[in-house]
Amino acid sequence: MEPESDDVSNIHNRFSLTLVNPGSHYFSLAASLGVGVVIVLTTYFGYLNNLNIEEFWYKIPLVLGVMAVMQLLDIKFAKKKEYSKSLHSSLFGNMLWVVTILMGLLASVVLSKDTSLFFITFGMILFASFRIGLYTTTLGASLKKALAIAFIQPLAMFLVLIPQELWISMLSNPIALGYGGSFLIIAIAWSVITDRAGRPGMKSTHKTIQAYLASQSNDVDDAEKLMEEHATETKVATSQIKFSSQDGTKEFKMILPEIHPGPY
Structure with a gap:
């Protein structure tokens, strides 16, 4: 026997298409796969000058397959183990990669x-x-863990994308390593500086951001823990408003604290 659905569920089912938006994990999954296809085609058509798609078509499912597996693997390293955040991070990272590749083609032209x-x-x-x-910043990993997993998805995709005979020459390119290394250093410094930006009042800026993001999905545990760290005991007066029926048989009391108990 199927459970009865309420009016809210009926509305959600009727307008389920409207739930697919740029913040949806469905959108991020489809978009990241589309970006993966663009990366393969741009690499072979634009950089390797291989115009015969029959010679490299198998690279498309390989790259997309590795991407999908890495997106699932990334969940293990996130604090909240959320698949949607793994997809969002994969999409933005791959978009950054494909923009860099396309800018290289534009520069050559x-x-x-x-x-x-x-x-x-x-x-x-x-x-x-x-x-x-x-x-x-947002996924709750320590800097050491982030450094350990940073290259897992991009390097895995790189190895199945690029022909094996080009691996050494491309990965040992001193200019690429120099520029790339500088951005790695910037990313590390940025993570350290932003996490300490709220001190001394805020012990960790990143934990505050993570708690706020979690609270948007009704997970308020982290936010409550942060508030408890800064909480102090005090006495709070309360008032009561008494309601009763004319004959006195029914009675209702409303308790009003002098301060709001908090957002959660």
């Missing part, structure tokens, strides 16, 4: 120069740098 594989490697390192900032 504007400057009338040959395309450089530097942009693919550099974009991959930018992807990893972005993950460091994202994991430490």
Whole structure:
């Protein structure tokens, strides 16, 4: 026997399409897969000058498959184990990578120069740098853990995307490593500085951000713990308003504290 659905559920079912928005994990999943396809096609058409799609078509399912597996693996490292946040972070990171690749093509056209594989490697390192900032800020990972997992998804995608004979030359490109390394250092410094920005009043800015984001999905445990850390005991007076029927058989009392008990 199917459970009866209430009016709110009926409205949600009727307008379920409107729930697919830029903040939806469905949108992020579809968009990240689409960006993955663009990365493969741009790499082979624009950088490797391979116009025969029959020779590299299998790279598309390989890259998308690795991306999907890494998105599932990323859940293990997030504090709240939320698949939606893993998808959002994957989408933004891959968008940063594909923008870097496309800018490399645009630069070669504007400057009338040959395309450089530097942009693919550099974009991959930018992807990893972005993950460091994202994991430490919103996903609740420590800086050490973020550094350990930053390269997992971008490097795995890179290895299935690029032909094996180009791995060493691209990953040892001193210019790409130099520019990419500078962004890694910036990401690390940014994570440390922003986490300490609220001191001494706020012990950890990142924990406050994470607690706020969790509270938006009705998970208020972290927010309550943060408030308890700064809470002090005090006496609060209360007032009572008494309501009763004319014959006195029914009675109702409303208790009013002199301060609001809090948002949660």
